[in-house]
Amino acid sequence: MSSGANRRVALIKVEPHLALLRIQRPEVRNAFDNRTLVEMRNAIRTALSEGVAVIALAGDAGTFCAGSDLKAYAAGDDEYRAEHTRLAQDVMNDLEAAGALTLALVEGFCLGGGLELALACDLRIAVQSSTWGFPEVTLGVIPSGGGTQRIGRYVGLGRAKQLILLGERIDAAEACRLGLANWMAADFEGALNRAQGLAHRVHGFTGAAVPVLKELVTQSFDLSLEDGLTRERDAEAALTAVAPNTLEFDS
Numbered sequence: 671m672s673s674g675a676n677r678r679v680a681l682i683k684v685e686p687h688l689a690l691l692r693i694q695r696p697e698v699r700n701a702f703d704n705r706t707l708v709e710m711r712n713a714i715r716t717a718l719s720e721g722v723a724v725i726a727l728a729g730d731a732g733t734f735c736a737g738s739d740l741k742a743y744a745a746g747d748d749e750y751r752a753e754h755t756r757l758a759q760d761v762m763n764d765l766e767a768a769g770a771l772t773l774a775l776v777e778g779f780c781l782g783g784g785l786e787l788a789l790a791c792d793l794r795i796a797v798q799s800s801t802w803g804f805p806e807v808t809l810g811v812i813p814s815g816g817g818t819q820r821i822g823r824y825v826g827l828g829r830a831k832q833l834i835l836l837g838e839r840i841d842a843a844e845a846c847r848l849g850l851a852n853w854m855a856a857d858f859e860g861a862l863n864r865a866q867g868l869a870h871r872v873h874g875f876t877g878a879a880v881p882v883l884k885e886l887v888t889q890s891f892d893l894s895l896e897d898g899l900t901r902e903r904d905a906e907a908a909l910t911a912v913a914p915n916t917l918e919f920d921s
Contacts (some may be wrong), residue, residue: 678702679709681716684862688724688869689717689770695739696731699779703742704750707757714764723880724869725768726862727791728775729784734800737782740809758783758815762790766888769881771872775861776800776851781839786815788850789824792884793868795861796842796851803839823891824849882909 682690691713693700702710717725729735743754765772765787774780774788777797785802788794796802804821806813813834822830825848832838845851855861872880882905890898 677709678706679713681713683720683722684726685866685869687722687873688726688866689720689722690726690728690862690865691717692728692730693735694730696729696733698739698741699733699736700729700731700784701736701739702758702783703739704746704754704757706739707754707761710761711757711764714761714768718769722770722869723873724771724773724865725765726773726775726865727765727787728858728862729777732799732858733778734774734776734780735784735787736779737784737786737805755814758786762786762816762820765790766792767885771868771880771884773865773868775858775865776802776842776845777858777861782806782813782817783815786813786817786820789820790816794845794851795864796845796854797858797861798842798854798856800842800845801839802841802845802850803837804834805837805839807835808837879909 678693678695680692680694682692684690691710693702693706693710695701695706714725738754738758743751746754771793772791774791774794775797776788776794777800780788780800780802782805785804804813804817812818818834821833825833829848833840840848842851842854846854853864855864886898886902886905889901893901
């Protein structure tokens with residue numbers, strides 16, 4: 671894996687079990703246009719084909735992502751804009767459905783589509799300097815990369831409406847308190863170190879439980895308890911059928 675010349679998304683193999691997907695558009699605070707989204711989608715698929723345990727998503731030059739590139743969006747035609755929304759949703763869905771554990775290493779601005787990217791990841795590490803929020807309402811538009819659908823799963827309906835309807839911004843400590851972020855780090859190096867530790871931990875797990883668990887937990891918000899329990903039983907039976915003699919816990 672390498673960044674390549676003139677690429678907007680770098681895919682870096684930090685170590686055998688960890689791939690770092692880094693948005694490289696510091697001139698626009700790593701905002702994404704359609705080309706960037708295509709590169710992100712391809713980078714995710716390449717990382718998965720390499721069999722990494724963890725994919726970490728980050729920005730460049732001290733900023734995670736300021737969302738959609740509004741100048742490119744405004745300059746585009748109707749086809750460009752429709753494609754932008756479709757591509758954004760595809761990337762978010764790919765992150766959520768990835769067989770690897772996905773992490774957002776959030777430094778600086780995590781706004782709009784940037785926050786949607788973070789929410790599509792399994793876990794989030796907040797650098798102390800980071801700022802989180804959905805400013806779309808102040809511009810007369812809406813989050814359209816899945817933000818309206820995912821935010822409430824983490825913070826509840828009332829807080830989700832407060833963040834989205836008022837365009838409020840919160841700091842890293844508040845993001846952790848609300849459950850948006852799982853951990854806080856002093857700087858990006860600290861966030862990356864934690865990502866490396868998580869990659870070692872996940873790689874050491876036996877079997878294919880991580881992607882199965884991801885799917886079950888994500889689907890739980892859309893299913894009745896009865897249907898969810900049925901899928902849980904089916905998944906357990908499938909896993910134990912593949913490796914029936916590996917169930918041994920440390921004492």
